[in-house]
Amino acid sequence: MIRAYYGGEEQAEIHGMAQMLKRSFSVSATAYSNLVKVPAQVHGIEGRYASALYSAAHKQKVLEQVEKDLQKIRGVFQQEPSFKEFVLNPTLKRTKKKVITLEIAKKLGLAQESSNFLALLAENGRLSKLEAVVSSFEHIMRAHRGELSIEVTSAEPLSKAHESAFNDALQKMVKSGQKLQVSYKVKPSIMGGLVVTIGDKYVDLSIASRVKKLKEVIVASI
Known part of the structure; x- marks a missing residue:
């Protein structure tokens, strides 16, 4: 089914995202196949990441913590020009971005689940979608409430x-x-x-x- 909608590169990214989220949230293969249905429809790459995060976080009962962490990181993005420049910089290697992202997450005191998700964005070259992902996640959370x-x-x-x-x-x-x-x-x-x-x-x-x-x-x- 995935092949019908996405190309090979996107399919590999989605598969990698699923595997990373399983590791990040310690979700078993059986539990992952029964992840919670997302209560609101969101679109685009950012929507797929936000939906996957919601499902995994809901299963592990860390939704509120993840939401707070995403709001915190977005606040830094909006208020700190240097961080915004780093996030949007297309020339930095993904591996370097991932390492720096994890360091920043640690300094901000983000939960492990949130840190791993941000690292996933960096690893997949999607960190520039950060603000859009947070907006999509908030849209889902409003529907959740x-x-x-x-x-x-x-x-x-x-x-x-x-x-x-x-x-x-x-x-x-x-x-x-x-x-x-x-x-x-x-x-x-x-x-x-x-x-x-x-x-x-x-x-x-x-x-x-x-x-x-x-x-x-x-x-x-x-």
């Missing part, structure tokens, strides 16, 4: 009354027990209306979007 993140973008700030009414309307649409995390942002370029982002999907109800569609219709009609 039954949280639904929604971002509402408007051309002008919404009043508290409008926000409250919108929150109430959204709450009625979600599954029972699901926790809503609604954030609001302002983007004048949408001109009016709303853009609602739910996970990796969005609904564009903006005036700018309508104007664009109108232009496309006019151009197609000429």
Whole structure:
């Protein structure tokens, strides 16, 4: 099945990732075949790494610790230019990156499971995907906790009354027990209306979007 979707190089990487995670989390072959199903769909290379990490960490009951460690390492990535430069440097050999990554993880006091995972990224030449992997992992963890993140973008700030009414309307649409995390942002370029982002999907109800569609219709009609 894997061959149907991935090329030889990616297939080898996925196999290596599986083996490394088994060693990192001391998961037996039988347990690995029954790893926990990921509660949210994430895409791309970063999604595959985040999904594999979630499954293994869940099985070993270290999800919260791994999540904290990933948040910590992302904080360093965002705040320390030298670390960011190291992570994104394509000229460093993978072996050297792996060694340095393990040293940094040790200094930060990361758990062994988290350290091994970061080393795996370095070993596979995927350390540059670090921030994206963390974002994918957080997306999975929100689903794990039954949280639904929604971002509402408007051309002008919404009043508290409008926000409250919108929150109430959204709450009625979600599954029972699901926790809503609604954030609001302002983007004048949408001109009016709303853009609602739910996970990796969005609904564009903006005036700018309508104007664009109108232009496309006019151009197609000429």
